[in-house]
Amino acid sequence: MFAETIEKYPFETGVYRPPSEGGSNSLLIRVTRNCPWNKCGFCSMYKEEKFSLRSVEEIKQDLDSIAAICERLTSISNKLGHGGRVTREAVLKLMEEAPSLSNSHGFVMVMNWLGSGGRTAFLQDANSLIMKTDKLVEVLTYLRKTFPSLERVTTYARSKSLARKGQGELKDIREAGLDRLHVGLExxxxxxxxxxxxxxxSEEQIIGGKKAMAAGFQLSEYWMPGLGGKKMWKQHAINTARVMSEIDPDYIRSRPFYPAPGTPLFDETERGELVLLTPLEVLEELKVMIAGLDFTAKVCFDHAGNYWQNKSGGKLLSLDYEGYQFPEKKERVLGLIDLGIDAYSS
Ligand code: SF4
Incomplete structure (x- = not known):
């Protein structure tokens, strides 16, 4: 019976989620496929893929399939005397019962999630707020009911979609159990x-961000040092600091720009129209940006692209997911950037 259910209702997962969402231990629930915008000049994530919505029924079926896998695994583990834990023997036994699981991309993800306590979930793909509010609320309610162990549910969202939603709609979504939004402000x-x-x-970014904060979401905004190249670096730094300060989110996360092959900005770089900043110049841009921040967010450099060295060859900035709390740590971060500028100037 279990094998039949799983054969009949395989569940779907997408590729991307933010690394800050529970290491490899988030339950990935695909509520839409790919990106409804798909035009950002630096982005290669979904370039060849077509956007589509998924029906609430389809998503609920995925959740039922995952719940069936979890229940069966727990039962096998109990029978083996493993106390319901995810153990190698229990997983192998489960795969004997339903061989199709060995071809399921999501099976390992579900085992990792369950094994780590089943605490976080991430709704995929690029902009779940594109869903109609009542549908998203229905999915979230079902998700929370099906997996009561979840402590945090998060997703990607576009500023534009946040700006378009009514304040009451965002509140409904928040109350249905979506905790955190990851927004690519850039x-x-x-x-x-x-x-x-x-x-x-930028006005829509501010409206969308403020609405999200007012609805009670934890808001994580991403920005891209170096995106403006040599021509636009200063206005990029000054205006990004202005918008971030206005929004005053919970987190801002730095994702330094690199031209991904196959994107318009890569082609511009190849043609010499976009001239990239050197590591030293990115630090100088970072200094202007950080100096302009007037808010109470955590500033994070939680990506390998933020790896600058200090003079002794050590790591300049912490790559921690919780980053530096502002305004308390602002002077400290500026001091570290000065040390970096010193190191890269010599
Ligand atoms: S909205 Fe996000 S996923 Fe879509 S194209 Fe832009 S950066 Fe890529």
Whole structure:
């Protein structure tokens, strides 16, 4: 019976989620496929893929399949005397019962999630707020009911979609159990936003971000040092600091720009139209940006692209997911950047 259920209702997972969401231990629930915008000039994530919504029924079926796997695994583990824990023997026994699981991309993910306590879930793909509010609320309610061990549910969202939702709608979504939003702000400079085809203005970014905060979400905004190249670096830094300060999110996360092959910005770089900053120049841009921040967020450099060395060859900035609490740590971060500038100037 279990094998039949799993054969009949395989569940779907997407590729991407933020690394800060529980290491490899988040339950990935695909509520839409790919990106509904898919035009950002730096982004290669979903370039060849077509966006589609998934029906609430389909998503609920995925959740039922995952719940069936979890229940069966727990039962096998108990029978083996392993106390319901995810053990190698229990997993192998489960795969004997339902051989199709060995071809399921999501099976290992579910085992990791369950084995780590089943605490966090991430709704995929690129912008779950594109869903109609009542549908998203229905999915979240079902998710929370099916997996009561979840302590945090998060997703990606576009600023534009947040700006378009009513304040009451965002509150409903928050109350249905979505805790944290990850938003790719990239830059707060309108000229650069237009150039990279982000499809949003700085005013909409501020409206969307403020609405999310007012609805009670934990808000994580991402920005891209170096995105403006040599021509636009200063306006990029100044206006990004302005927009971030206005929004005053919970986290801002630095994702330094690198031109990904196959993207318009890569081609611009190849043609010499976009001239990249050197590591020293990115630090100088970072200094202007950080100096302009007037808020109470945590500033994070939780990505390998933020790896600068100090003079003794050590790591300049912490790559920790919780970053530096502002305004308390602002002077400390500026001091570290000065040390980096010193190291890269010599
Ligand atoms: S909205 Fe996000 S996923 Fe979509 S194209 Fe832009 S950066 Fe890529």
């Amino acid at each position: 830059t707060g400079d309108d000229a650069l936003l237009a150039k990279i085809k982000k499809g949003v203005t």
